[in-house]
Every structure is written in C-alpha cells, then in structure tokens.
Amino acid sequence: MLQPEKDIRRKEKLDAFDRLLTIMDELRLNCPWDRKQTLESLRHLTIEETYELSEAILENNLDEIKKEIGDVMLHLVFYSKIADEQKAFDVADSINAICDKLIHRHPHIYSDVEAKDEQAVKENWEKIKLKEKGNTSVLGGVPKGLPAMIKAMRIQDKARGVGFDWEKKEQVWEKVEEEMQEFKDEFNIENTAKIDKEKASGEFGDMLFSLINYSRFIDIDAEEALERTNLKFIKRFQFLETESKKDGKNIAEMSLQEMDKYWERAKNL
Structure with missing residues (x-):
C-alpha cells in the first residue's frame, strides 16, 4: 500500500492526467485545427516530437525533457481520442492493454518464473513475445520502418534472445577486423579503378553491422x-x-x- 504522502502525489498525477483528457475533449470540440486532425496527419508530428525528446535526453536537459514528455503524451491522448470517436478504443483501453502486457511479460514478478539477471528477463520477454504474436520467425517482430541502425540493433538483440550470439567481445572484434579487411582488399583506396558500387555498398553494410554488434557487446548504444x-x-x-x-x-x-x-x-x- 502507498504511503500517505505518496497517496497525495498519486492523486495529483491522476488529476493532471484528467485535466489533459478534459482539455483534449475541449480542443477536439472547439478548435478548428484540432478538429481537422486524423491519425495520419498527426503521425509525422509525433515522430518530430519523439526526436525532440531524444535530443533533450542526449543533452541531459531535464527542463526540456519535462516539456517534451508532455508533448509526446498529448499526441498519445490525441490518437486515443480520435479512436474513441471512431468507437474503436479509448485511452483506458490502451493503458489497460499495456498493463496486461507488462504483467504477462514479467512472470518473474507476477508468477512463479525465475529470472536471476537482466539477460534472463530479456530472454523470457522475447520468448513470450514470440508466442503472443504467433511469429514464425524470431525477427518477425522487428518493425520494417525502423531506421537502419536501430533495426540492426534490434535484430541483434532478438537473435541474442534465443542464444544466437557470440560468446566474447574479442570474437566480435575479430569479425569487425575481418569485415574491414575484406572491404579494404576489395576496394583498395590506392586503386583508382572504378568500383562496383552495389558490391561495395554490401561490404560496407557488413562492416557497419559488425561494428554495431561490437558496440552492443561493450554496452554502447550505437544510435x-x-x-x-x-x-x-x-x-x-x-x-x-x-x-x-x-x-x-x-x-x-x-x-x-x-x-x-x-x-x-x-x-x-
């Protein structure tokens, strides 16, 4: 049970969220711009707001992070409002869905499954996701629209979740050096002959992929x-x-x- 002082803050948080929902209702009813918006028209704005939040985080600007979280939250409430108007779902459905998902994917907290470390938690998470979505491939859950670097990171994480991974970072670095040498041998900078751009692009991609893989082993977020x-x-x-x-x-x-x-x-x- 929450302590009394925490109860007070919880009520303030709930009241603040209720205030946002009320303002969203009013804007959707009375503001020409807000009335005009659709799920599709908001999409690019949401992406922009997400990148602004990301920039604030990188700059460790807590005041800006606070503001950008609010902007992103507004968009999530906006999407839910539009869906509610279409009688598809509302914000409560979205919140309850994520609550149910979190409980289901944390059996080491809400059930009798054991997970002794972070890696075990991640492995359980990926296995549960695979069952939930009925994917025939471990990589089926990687969104196709992700930027290439983030997609590479997610692919590698998912493969690791089922045990397909190097054992030591030294092995990964050997692979990096191997890919770099292959690229150098194939496209020697001292050779002025015209290169096969398609082949060069493929080899360069291999080199980047291996570097991203190494960054993961030394706990660096490549993006x-x-x-x-x-x-x-x-x-x-x-x-x-x-x-x-x-x-x-x-x-x-x-x-x-x-x-x-x-x-x-x-x-x-």
Missing part, C-alpha cells in the same frame, strides 16, 4: 553514440562559422587549412 557525434560536429562547425565571420572571413572562400584552425579551437571548448 546514441552517432547522434552525440552529430551534435558535436554541429556545435564545432557552427563555432567555425560564427568565429570566422567575426574575423571578417567568408567560410565559402576559406581554405581547409584556415578552417582547421577554427576547428581546433572548437575542440577545446
């Missing part, structure tokens, strides 16, 4: 790591643009050597 590098590059490049402009220079007319001086300064920020 997050690349996005952090993207943000770092943007910050440094914008420094280059701003500082060179202060010095009266046009970046489009600067040599690479000139740019590099600003780049080195940006690295020290």
